[in-house]
Amino acid sequence: MNIHYEFPLEEVGYSFGFLDEYAKKEVRRTILKAICIPGYQTPYASREMPMGRGFGTGGLQLTLALIGPDDTLKVIDQGSDDSVNAVNLRQFVQLTCPGVGVTEKLEEATLIQSRHRIPEVALTEAQVLVLQVPYPDPLVVVESSEARRKIMHAEADYSRLLVKLYEDIVHFDEITISHRYPTRINRHYVIDPSPIPRWDVPKLDQSPALILLGAGREKKIYAVPPYSVAEPLVFDDVPFRVEDFRDEHGQRRACARCGAINSFLDEYSDDNNAKIYQCSDSAYCDGQLAQHQQREVKG
Amino acid sequence: MSNVQNPMASHGLWLPPMQQQIFRDLLHVFSYPGRVAECTAESMTWLALLASLTDGEVSLADPHGLITADIWPKLEARPTTPDTATFILADGGRAMDFQPCTGSLESPETGATILLRVAALGEDSAGGFQLNLSGPGIQGHTELAVSGLHPSWLIARAGLVAAFPLGVDLLLCDEHRFAALPRTTRIETGEII
Numbered sequence: 209m210n211i212h213y214e215f216p217l218e219e220v221g222y223s224f225g226f227l228d229e230y231a232k233k234e235v236r237r238t239i240l241k242a243i244c245i246p247g248y249q250t251p252y253a254s255r256e257m258p259m260g261r262g263f264g265t266g267g268l269q270l271t272l273a274l275i276g277p278d279d280t281l282k283v284i285d286q287g288s289d290d291s292v293n294a295v296n297l298r299q300f301v302q303l304t305c306p307g308v309g310v311t312e313k314l315e316e317a318t319l320i321q322s323r324h325r326i327p328e329v330a331l332t333e334a335q336v337l338v339l340q341v342p343y344p345d346p347l348v349v350v351e352s353s354e355a356r357r358k359i360m361h362a363e364a365d366y367s368r369l370l371v372k373l374y375e376d377i378v379h380f381d382e383i384t385i386s387h388r389y390p391t392r393i394n395r396h397y398v399i400d401p402s403p404i405p406r407w408d409v410p411k412l413d414q415s416p417a418l419i420l421l422g423a424g425r426e427k428k429i430y431a432v433p434p435y436s437v438a439e440p441l442v443f444d445d446v447p448f449r450v451e452d453f454r455d456e457h458g459q460r461r462a463c464a465r466c467g468a469i470n471s472f473l474d475e476y477s478d479d480n481n482a483k484i485y486q487c488s489d490s491a492y493c494d495g496q497l498a499q500h501q502q503r504e505v506k507g
Numbered sequence: 508m509s510n511v512q513n514p515m516a517s518h519g520l521w522l523p524p525m526q527q528q529i530f531r532d533l534l535h536v537f538s539y540p541g542r543v544a545e546c547t548a549e550s551m552t553w554l555a556l557l558a559s560l561t562d563g564e565v566s567l568a569d570p571h572g573l574i575t576a577d578i579w580p581k582l583e584a585r586p587t588t589p590d591t592a593t594f595i596l597a598d599g600g601r602a603m604d605f606q607p608c609t610g611s612l613e614s615p616e617t618g619a620t621i622l623l624r625v626a627a628l629g630e631d632s633a634g635g636f637q638l639n640l641s642g643p644g645i646q647g648h649t650e651l652a653v654s655g656l657h658p659s660w661l662i663a664r665a666g667l668v669a670a671f672p673l674g675v676d677l678l679l680c681d682e683h684r685f686a687a688l689p690r691t692t693r694i695e696t697g698e699i700i
Contacts, residue, residue, distance in 0.1 A: 229523050233562050236530045240560075241616040243537045244676045244689035246643050250616045274534070276527045336534070355613070362612035362672055394643050394691060396671060414646075418538045433691075434538050436643040 225272040226304040231255050235273035235429070239420060242431040247397030248361070249344050249428040257424065264297055264323055265424030267340035271297075271321045274336060277307035282317035287325040287472070287488035297321060312491050324387070326408040328471050328492040331417035333434065341402040341423040344430065346390040364396050369441065377446060389448075390441040393432055398441060401432075406450045407472040412438035453485070463487045466496035520548040521581060526559040533559070536687040537676075541640040541649040543629040543686045552680040553596055553622050557582055560620075561594060568592035570605050573624065592619055599623035599679065602659040607667065607675050615672035618690065622678045626655025628686055637697035644689070651686055652700060653679060661696060664688075 223229060231253075238252040257265040275281065281301055285294035289312040298310055311317050314327050321338040331337055347357045350368040360366070369390060376383045387403040391412060401412060402421055412419060412432050419432040432438055440448040453461045453473050460469045464484045471492055473485040487493035519525040525548055532544040533556065548555035553573070558581070561567055567574075567584035573596055579586065589595050589605035597603075610618035627635065628651070635654025638661075641647065656679070667690075668674035674690030688694065 224523060229526070230562050230564070232523075233526075233560065234564060236533075237560055237565070238616075240533060240537050240620070241676075243534075243644075244674075244691065245615050245672050246691060248615060248672060251614075274531065276524070276531060333539075358613040362615065418534070433643040435646045 222304060224277075224305055225275055226257075226300075227255060227269065227272050231269075232273045235269055238429045239270065239273065239431065242420070242429050243418070243433050245397075246433050246436055247393030247399045247430055249399075249423075249430045251427055252429055254424045254427040259296070259300070261425035262342060264293060264321070264340040266422030266426075266429070267321050267323070267338045267424070268297055268300070268422075269424060270338045270420050270422040270429065271301065271319060272305070274338070275301065275305055275308055275319060277305075279318045280309040280311050280316050282311050282314060282320045282491075284320065284322040284325060284327070284489075284491075286323060287327075287474070288490040290490065293323055312494075314491055324403045324405075325472070325488060326404055326411045326419075328487075328489045329495075330411070331415060333416045335417045337415075337417055337419045339402040339404070339419065339421045341400065341421045341428070342425070343388070344400055344421070344423040344426050344428040346388075346398050346400040361397055364398075366390075366392075366398050366441065369398065370443075373441060374443070377443075383442070383446065392437075392439045392441055394436050395439075397430075399430055399432070401438075405472060406440075406448070409438075409440050409448070410450070414438075461485045463493060463496070466493045466500065468493070468496050520550050520555045520558045525555075529555055529559040532685075533678075533687070536678075536685060537644075537689055539644045540642065540687055540689055540692040541638075541645060541651040543651070543684045546680075546683055546685060552682060552685050553624055554578065556622060556678060556680060556685060557584075557594065557596065565593040566591060568595045568605075570595070571598040571601060573598060589619075593617070595619050595621045597621060597623055599625040599656045599660060602657050603663045609667050609670075609673040609675055612673070615674070618673060618675050620676045620678060622680060623656065623660065625653055625679050625681055628653055628679055628681045628684045631681075633700060636699045638688075639695040639697045640688070640692050642689075642692040645692070650697065651688075653686075655681075658696075661694060665694070 238250050242250040283294040283298040285291040323340045351357050373383050387405050388400050390398050391401045392398045421430050442448045462469045471487045474488045476484050536544050546552040561582045561584040563583045565584050566587040568589040570589050607619040632652035632654040638651045640649050677688040679686050
């Protein structure tokens with residue numbers, strides 16, 4: 209996006225939040241039904257946005273239907289506030305929602321739109337998390353007909369999905385799903401929690417903040433209401449486990465930048481082709497670094 | 508005269524900024540069932556809520572004749588009978604006398620949203636009863652005091668929401684406040700206050 213771009217005329221006919229009021233009302237009604245039926249993929253008429261489907265249009269429509277001048281927005285892409293997708297979406301909101309504040313600090317945000325990560329620090333009741341979803345239906349791998357999938361969801365019939373997970377265990381001795389781990393909400397609907405890593409799945413359970421998921425291309429909105437049960441689909445004898453960041457000596461790897469040993473790490477290669485690990489949540493990493501520096505100054 | 512001094516006060520509920528605010532309050536009460544929100548618009552609560560939710564795409568039933576003829580065109584909603592309506596506005600003080608739509612297995616979202624006008628919610632509910640609530644959006648248990656709600660609504664609701672995901676979602680409103688009871692909320696009727 210060209211940051212110097214200006215609308216051709218002063219105060220042209222874009223309403224606050226780009227979407228027209230009818231579109232917003234429809235998204236809003238859909239959000240309320242999605243909260244009432246936790247985990248149910250509620251269909252809605254996804255609008256054309258001035259960016260390609262697959263670039264967060266579902267999340268963006270949720271954000272634009274929610275946002276008001278009192279809000280402070282944080283946009284994250286793969287944990288980072290500075291990657292292209294996040295910067296684009298943030299600038300679009302700034303362009304179309306005059307008065308809305310933006311921030312990189314989680315604690316200042318009232319609305320958080322994210323792609324592929326849930327922030328490291330726990331959210332609060334004063335915040336709403338919007339996740340961008342590419343593929344909303346976890347049953348699509350076992351059933352190609354949407355009509356049949358809708359019935360399976362309604363009857364909470366996930367036997368074929370469990371068979372798929374069981375096959376994984378037979379082949380590889382464990383369930384090999386790295387992200388988009390099927391998660392059961394309020395003991396009924398199983399959702400695709402968007403491509404968050406396993407690390408983030410436990411954060412869905414009993415979250416104080418409302419979590420909304422929007423799939424623009426697939427025209428679905430679903431929700432994990434606050435304080436709801438969210439359980440990853442597992443077997444009694446094969447417990448769910450998150451990513452293991454221990455090295456060959458069993459030592460927990462630390463972030464190369466801030467030294468944190470409790471965050472989700474991204475793996476990079478440095479110039480010598482050696483592996484380095486760094487916090488995926490850049491705002492968390494910055495916060496940790498600032499704390500260290502403060503301590504050093506005091507010390 | 509107050510309208511002349513502040514034209515936003517009475518017309519605000521038809522304008523996008525107010526509707527956004529009301530929607531965020533609606534989002535809050537649906538997310539946290541049992542919590543009571545203040546209505547920011549200077550109008551009847553049920554009208555402010557309907558104004559922020561309805562347009563030409565939805566159907567609205569008014570079995571107890573609460574909506575006056577001059578309001579209908581502004582809401583834009585298609586008038587219909589309660590058994591097919593997306594939204595139903597009813598007087599909670601009267602016994603429930605219709606059968607709302609609870610949706611279908613494939614599309615449970617077509618279950619109705621029922622706005623129930625009651626006498627009072629929260630601390631002003633003397634003479635009413637306490638509802639003990641649990642379920643999604645509630646940490647453990649919570650309580651909601653309500654007065655002017657005919658007991659038949661709670662009995663009927665229990666039957667309507669028994670087969671999740673089918674069900675209806677209730678929105679209780681008094682003169683200034685509102686609270687939501689989504690289909691997932693478990694209600695036990697508590698003591699009379």
